[in-house]
Amino acid sequence: MAHTKKNIAAALLAGLFAVTTAYAGDSPEDIKQRIGKGDPAAGKDKSAVCQGCHGEDGNSASGTFPRLAGQYANYLQKQIRDFQNELRNDPTMSGMAATVTEKQDLLDITAYFASQKQMKGTGGKGNEKGKKIYLEGTTEGAYGCVNCHGENGKGKAPHNAMFPVIGGQHKEYLVKQLTDFNKEDRKNDPSGMMGDIAKKLTPAEIEDVADYLSTL
Numbered sequence: 001m002a003h004t005k006k007n008i009a010a011a012l013l014a015g016l017f018a019v020t021t022a023y024a025g026d027s028p029e030d031i032k033q034r035i036g037k038g039d040p041a042a043g044k045d046k047s048a049v050c051q052g053c054h055g056e057d058g059n060s061a062s063g064t065f066p067r068l069a070g071q072y073a074n075y076l077q078k079q080i081r082d083f084q085n086e087l088r089n090d091p092t093m094s095g096m097a098a099t100v101t102e103k104q105d106l107l108d109i110t111a112y113f114a115s116q117k118q119m120k121g122t123g124g125k126g127n128e129k130g131k132k133i134y135l136e137g138t139t140e141g142a143y144g145c146v147n148c149h150g151e152n153g154k155g156k157a158p159h160n161a162m163f164p165v166i167g168g169q170h171k172e173y174l175v176k177q178l179t180d181f182n183k184e185d186r187k188n189d190p191s192g193m194m195g196d197i198a199k200k201l202t203p204a205e206i207e208d209v210a211d212y213l214s215t216l
Contacts, residue, residue: 025070025118025154025165033158036073038104038111047109049099053092058113063172070118070154073110074161079188080106087188118154119168121215130212133205142200145209148193152216162190167216174210182206 050068054060058069068076082088083097100106134153137144145166150156153167166174180186181198189195201209 025158030158031115034070034072034161035111035114036077036107038073038107038109038114040108040112040115043108043110043112043115046105047112049096050109050113054113058116059119060170063170066173067119067169068113069116071114071165072155072161073107073114075164076110076113077106078161080110082188088186118165121168121213124215126215127208127212129205130208130210133201133209134212138200138205140200142197142205145197145213153213154216166213169213171210171214174213175206178206178210179203 053062053065054068055065058071059067079088080097080100083090083094084100086094088094100109133142134145145153148156148163149166150163153165153169155165156163177186178198178201181189181194182201184195187195198206
């Protein structure tokens with residue numbers, strides 16, 4: 001099983017390294033691909049309860065709740081299903097996800113957040129140590145995050161929803177997720193790739209890369 005897992009991860013990485021074109025993220029065609037099969041207009045009303053935590057346009061005010069603006073609809077759908085199936089657990093989201101019982105509602109809600117302009121960070125110079133980790137990885141063998149999450153963390157391609165948009169996400173949220181992957185408190189990533197990478201990051205490195213990403 002471990003050998004198969006490594007083979008899957010290697011294949012995924014090989015495909016990602018082969019794609020070198022930049023992804024701007026918010027062109028009309030990008031947004032069209034990002035929203036998938038849902039109706040953003042219908043999703044705006046259906047997501048009213050979600051907006052209480054995640055913000056009206058998907059830009060939450062608190063680092064406790066992730067920004068969803070410009071995130072891939074397919075990625076958001078997977079996370080909601082994972083909460084429903086207890087592959088992810090959160091005191092708030094597990095209960096909220098359980099209320100999304102109709103497939104069309106799931107498609108529409110996630111399309112609405114995906115249709116928004118991609119999340120933007122705080123700006124500024126950024127954390128140089130975190131930037132180096134993001135682009136190059138670490139001496140302990142963690143791959144550079146850019147290989148999966150794309151330039152500036154804005155996604156690898158508009159049709160590739162396997163790896164989420166993370167550039168511009170709240171630092172607090174990123175630190176928590178990386179720490180959860182590190183401790184195996186979260187294990188719903190494709191072929192365990194994020195868990196393997198996070199385990200090779202020290203707490204200080206997690207802080208640095210999260211700090212850098214939060215500025216993008």
